[in-house]
Amino acid sequence: MWMYEKRLQYPVKITTTNPEMAQLIISQFGGPDGELAASQRYLSQRYSVGNRKIAGVLTDIGTEEMAHMEMVCAIIHQLTRDLTPEQIACSPFETYYVDHTTGLYPVAASGTPFTATYFQSKGDIITDLHEDLAAEQKARTTYDNLLRLIKDPEVCDPLRFLREREIVHYQRFGESLRMIQEELDSKNFYAFNPDFDIKKCK
Ligand SMILES: [Fe+2]
Numbered sequence: 001m002w003m004y005e006k007r008l009q010y011p012v013k014i015t016t017t018n019p020e021m022a023q024l025i026i027s028q029f030g031g032p033d034g035e036l037a038a039s040q041r042y043l044s045q046r047y048s049v050g051n052r053k054i055a056g057v058l059t060d061i062g063t064e065e066m067a068h069m070e071m072v073c074a075i076i077h078q079l080t081r082d083l084t085p086e087q088i089a090c091s092p093f094e095t096y097y098v099d100h101t102t103g104l105y106p107v108a109a110s111g112t113p114f115t116a117t118y119f120q121s122k123g124d125i126i127t128d129l130h131e132d133l134a135a136e137q138k139a140r141t142t143y144d145n146l147l148r149l150i151k152d153p154e155v156c157d158p159l160r161f162l163r164e165r166e167i168v169h170y171q172r173f174g175e176s177l178r179m180i181q182e183e184l185d186s187k188n189f190y191a192f193n194p195d196f197d198i199k200k201c202k
Contacts, residue, residue, distance in 0.1 A: 002063065009067040010161040014078035014154045019093030021150055022079040023109060026096075028072045028146070028162070030106025030114035033138040035072055035162075039065035041119035041135060048123040051183065054176045061169050068162055073104045075158060126184075129177045136170035
């Protein structure tokens with residue numbers, strides 16, 4: 001179960017309305033490398049991991065990704081809550097506004113709605129950790145792209161925090177991959193055995 005703490009992991013205090021920025025940043029809510037996909041990826045993968053330490057890493061990071069999703073939603077909300085009709089008209093946010101007003105709905109910057117096909121849960125920890133390492137780098141690249149396009153310091157500050165956490169997650173998944181490879185090497189996991197039972201490796 002989860003306990004909800006009524007505060008953000010890192011403060012978001014944006015004073016200037018900007019629908020163009022919101023239209024870009026929403027990708028880190030419902031886009032292919034966004035925080036919603038990240039949280040669901042790790043919190044789904046953790047069940048089939050025999051190694052309890054790595055299952056714990058997936059739970060910790062999956063939980064933190066939910067807190068990141070909350071931060072991204074707070075950024076979008078603060079960028080759009082005081083929109084005027086003039087700011088909506090002719091902005092890239094206009095089409096989103098028609099469908100969702102200023103409600104939070106998980107879509108990519110391109111407008112594609114969130115889909116579970118953005119992540120995989122394969123039931124094989126080596127496979128899943130490789131996906132997780134790639135996912136963290138893709139999320140980091142997306143934050144890099146946003147930081148190249150966005151200049152408002154009140155928006156860049158929380159985006160920089162989120163970018164740094166992707167790097168920390170990448171490092172923790174790297175440690176997990178080394179840990180499981182050492183464990184499997186010690187059991188001669190890679191020797192071909194047609195009768196091999198994967199459950200014995202858990
Ligand atoms: Fe992450």
